[in-house]
Amino acid sequence: MKETYNVIGLMSGTSLDGVDIAYCQFNVDNGNWSFKIKAAKTYSYSDMWLARLHELPNQSIEILPKTNAYYGRYLGGLVRQFCQEFKLEPDFVASHGHTIFHDPTGGFTTQIGDGAALSAYSNLPVVCDFRSMDVALGGQGAPLVPIGDQLLFPEFDSCLNLGGFSNISYTKNGKIIAFDISPCNILLNEVAQQLGKPFDEDGKMAASGEVNNNLVEDLNQLEYYQKMGAKSLGREWVKTTIYPVLQGYSQINELDLLASLCTHFGQQIGKNTELAHLKQVLVTGGGVYNAFLMKQIQENTQAKLVIPQTELVQFKEALIFAFLGVLRLRNQMNVLSSVTGSKRDHVAGALYGDFSELI
Structure with missing residues (x-):
């Protein structure tokens, strides 16, 4: 099994600041993980995308799958642009998507950014849809970041x-x-x-x-x-x-x-x-x-509040989702029932594209 992974992590938060993209290298040595953020950039949303994402929860039902596909293509285009700009050759992309609905008590969560479209437009394998499995198992579908906090930042309380x-x-x-x-x-x-x-x-x-x-x-x-x-x-x-x-x-x-x-x-x-x-x-x-x-x-x-370097302040969530993608690829637990309330720890993330050379 590989010990070094070069992964692009994508994150779009509810505050609609834009799409955070981070190119991260992960290394594992006897179960101990280390990382480097080798390139990172935030791509601000255009007025059109801001309006689309803000209004989507109130739109008619046929607009949702359409926007899911369009947004996947949009993300794929951003990944392609990012790779060209920084001259990168990543192994794969791990995408959080953009949350439109999140109602775990109702048994559903929806993040748009179709993985198939993202894979096709970026020409890279994609891991996405990290929350649905947890909600299906009775969990909150959140938070997902703690497994990354535990394995990548063990020095902090x-x-x-x-x-x-x-x-x-x-x-x-x-x-x-x-x-x-x-x-x-x-x-x-x-x-x-x-x-x-x-x-x-x-x-x-x-x-x-x-x-x-x-x-x-x-x-x-x-x-x-x-x-x-x-x-x-x-x-x-x-x-x-x-x-x-x-x-x-x-x-x-x-x-x-x-x-x-x-x-x-x-x-x-x-x-x-x-x-x-x-x-x-x-x-x-x-x-x-x-x-x-x-x-x-x-x-x-x-408590002492520790603020790290700017790159980590801005791109930690993109980094963590890249890492969740690595754990998914290795078939290792990447969601913890102790934090989400689901029935069991589990492996989450849907795969699109060819991962045969990475597994």
Whole structure:
């Protein structure tokens, strides 16, 4: 079996920042994994794709398979462009796709980006659809990153990601614990866009606002935050649970809303690091660049927040999905029931294309 893999990881998050592409090299030596991100780039969405992806959950049923195919071709074209730009020859592509629906209690999750189209347009083998098997086994279909955190970042107590949602993973009594903590950039970016900005650069807008403590307290009382064990969040939950609370505070201006949301997120994230007695937390994701959010988190935890090099901050999720693809190819467990709540640990990911030379 191969010991070195050169893989392209693709990630598109709920915050719609764009498609993160990372060319990663993985090496295994006596069961110990190491990695290098050798090239990486984010391709921003055009206005057309932003509108398409944002509106897709509300479109008629025939639009979904059509967009799934188109988006797969789009990703394939980006991979081809990326390989030409950096002169790369990857073994295969591992793609998360873009989440349109995620309702594990209803028994389904949908990430678009057709693997067949992606393989055909990139001319590379593809591993994709990492979440469906877990949901079929009764799990949350998330989080999937913890197995990568455990094997690639063993020196840290915990890994915290500040993306569309905030999520955390850590080991307790030899068992990996992981879950979504709260919304994050999915809401912060939305409010910033109401002010004509794609996001709140450095958290400056939030820092200039005034915190509404009543709103923060109402958000903190939501049922999700009282639940323990495997749990995950999706855009649907934001619409059905967060939006109604915010509508009750429609008089608040956008700056105060940003300040209040960051305070709420900081309290929830800090609370969970304290409950787990964490000492050193690796923090990645776009939220790292929001200084006001980071300040709120640090004020609510005694843990040391470690921010790595920019490349890892931005592309850790693409790196991890590339790694999940490697584990899938090796037929090794890449989803943990202890974090998703599924019936058993399992191997997830659908294969498209010719992998005969890699297995």
